[in-house]
Amino acid sequence: MATMNDQSRPSAAGSGRAGRGGGGGDARPVTLAEALGVLFEQDLHPATGTSRHTIDSYKTTFRLLVRFLEHRRPELLPPSTPVERFDASLIEAFLRYLRQERGCSPATINVRRAAFGSLGRALQRRYPHLTAYSHSLLAIRSRKAPEVLVGYFELRELEAIFKAIDSSTVDGFRDLCMLRCLYNTGARASELCGLRLSDLRLCEPAHVVLHGKGGKSRTVPLWSVTTDLLRAYLKAARRTPKAGHEDFVFIGRRGNALTRQGLYKIARLHLQAAARKLPQLLRPELHPVCSFRHTTATHLWMAGVSLPEIQDILGHVRPETTMRYRALSLERKRHALDRLLALRSNKPHWAVAQTALEWTNSQQAIDWLERL
Structure with a gap:
């Protein structure tokens, strides 16, 4: 009641x-x-x-x-x-x-x-x-942002950057190891800086676990040259980390885990050093860090790796993001156009071009076009 x-x-x-x-x-x-x-x-x-x-x-x-x-x-x-x-x-x-x-x-x-x-x-x-x-x-509208072209390094440019690093010093060896890892794995800056010892497997099959956007992780194989560098770095060149930073792979001068800003400054320094011999490395579309990731993707595509495989290596959620790496290098574009000019002709491309100047009537022009 x-x-x-x-x-x-x-x-x-x-x-x-x-x-x-x-x-x-x-x-x-x-x-x-x-x-x-x-x-x-x-x-x-x-x-x-x-x-x-x-x-x-x-x-x-x-x-x-x-x-x-x-x-x-x-x-x-x-x-x-x-x-x-x-x-x-x-x-x-x-x-x-x-x-x-x-x-x-x-x-x-x-x-x-x-x-x-x-x-x-x-x-x-x-x-x-x-x-x-x-x-x-x-309902607040988004701003239309122009697509930013992030350039990539040709192979000789990449080697010039690696050679410009003084690997005889502790920090120089660390920097070489980091940039090699960036190229090998196509890692984002945050993924490389957040890399932990527990993410590395340096015995066969060597690989690294990268933790990307949205809490998603992916496994990327390591080349033998990258594995050897990492072993040597961890054994003799890694600075003593501060408390709370013991598990991070790449350590700065003060014992803290390296930050994205620190990685950017380091990569920019070595890019500028290499540009003293290769001034084209100062072209505006090159980014000191992001261009390594773009280079990995572009070189994989040029080597014949499929887009789904590249998407998996880079950790892209959408295939459309990977599609932008299909651009050919300038050298390959030049060769492609040369092949087009010399198509179905035993003459060198300059000779084919010369025959175009020797037309005397319309039928010869039509015959030349038929041979293409």
């Missing part, structure tokens, strides 16, 4: 206040601080499999937003400000600020935009009354 207190107590269903994942009864204001807590502590927590780089990138986005608000909309800075006041028009103004005043590229703008899209999805799942606001964040 229910007591008077039981009868007078409102039920959870009729209280008008549902939980975070409730069916829409909770219409209380949600602050920006609470929204960011949901995003970073629940949706983007490393335990969910989100990449550490993604988390850091999104944190940078919201730090930049705070700097923007300090100068443009300081009244929105208090943590109690409802998240709905950060509407799509304000976010668009923030993205324009990044482009026009900070000089960010369209690709970077799209990365910043993605952070707000993730925030919108997180709010939509937990606060049904914010569905319209969430949709407005998701």
Whole structure:
């Protein structure tokens, strides 16, 4: 039998206040601080499999937003400000600020935009009354970014870079080992810097496990020259790591695991050194680190390796990403055009071209075309 207190107590269903994942009864204001807590502590927590780089990138986005608000909309800075006041028009103004005043590229703008899209999805799942606001964040248009041509190294350029490294020093030997690994495996900068001793297998069959985007891992075989370099590096050239960095393969001068920024500076230094003998290494489409990955893919394609195999080695999710590596080298393009010019002719290509200049009537021209 229910007591008077039981009868007078409102039920959870009729209280008008549902939980975070409730069916829409909770219409209380949600602050920006609470929204960011949901995003970073629940949706983007490393335990969910989100990449550490993604988390850091999104944190940078919201730090930049705070700097923007300090100068443009300081009244929105208090943590109690409802998240709905950060509407799509304000976010668009923030993205324009990044482009026009900070000089960010369209690709970077799209990365910043993605952070707000993730925030919108997180709010939509937990606060049904914010569905319209969430949709407005998701509707922010992306910027059209021009496709950036990342160049690759010809074989003689690659050898020039390796020869420019003074491998008689501890750091020089480490650098040679790193760049050789980049070329052998086609690893991304983050994958190489995050490489751990437990990811290496230097006995037969030698291979390395790379941990890529989205928590996906792949196994890449190692050439004997790469394996020998790694063995020698680990035995005699690896610096003593600091506490917490013992399992990382590549260690910097201060005992920390090498960072992507550190790898970029090292690769750029050796690229510039090699360019003293090969000035073409300074062409703008070459990237000190990314071009090694592009070189691996392009050389594999030129060697006759199929695109699905290249996709597996590089860890691409979409085949379309791998398709861009089908470009031929300039040397192969030149040979291809020479073969076209001399097709079905026993004469050298310059002689075939000369016959084109010796036409005396239209029939001779037609006969020449028939022989092609």
